[in-house]
Amino acid sequence: xxxxxxxxxxxxxxxxxxxxxxxxxxxxxxxxxxxxxxxxxxxxxxxxxxxxxxxxxxxxxxxxxxxxxxxxxxxxxxxxxxxxxxxxxxxx
Numbered sequence: 001x002x003x004x005x006x007x008x009x010x011x012x013x014x015x016x017x018x019x020x021x022x023x024x025x026x027x028x029x030x031x032x033x034x035x036x037x038x039x040x041x042x043x044x045x046x047x048x049x050x051x052x053x054x055x056x057x058x059x060x061x062x063x064x065x066x067x068x069x070x071x072x073x074x075x076x077x078x079x080x081x082x083x084x085x086x087x088x089x090x091x092x
Contacts, residue, residue, distance in 0.1 A: 020049075 007024035020030060028051070030036075035052040 010018040039048040
């Protein structure tokens with residue numbers, strides 16, 4: 001898999017905790033106190049951890065893209081409606 005790294009393995013303790021290997025924490029910039037968002041993937045066969053600030057950045061960017069798309073669609077629909085109104089007025 002492209003971009004996939006292997007940093008070792010971790011054991012889940014009695015309290016459900018695991019330690020992320022130090023090399024992985026360093027490479028990914030994970031610091032004590034960082035919040036992680038946990039996703040399940042591939043029908044329960046994978047667990048994906050993502051820093052919450054990264055998720056926030058992606059969601060913020062996606063919402064901005066959607067807002068821009070909405071504005072563009074409103075503009076195009078408005079132009080189309082104005083064109084139809086003008087065409088109807090010229091028929092009268």
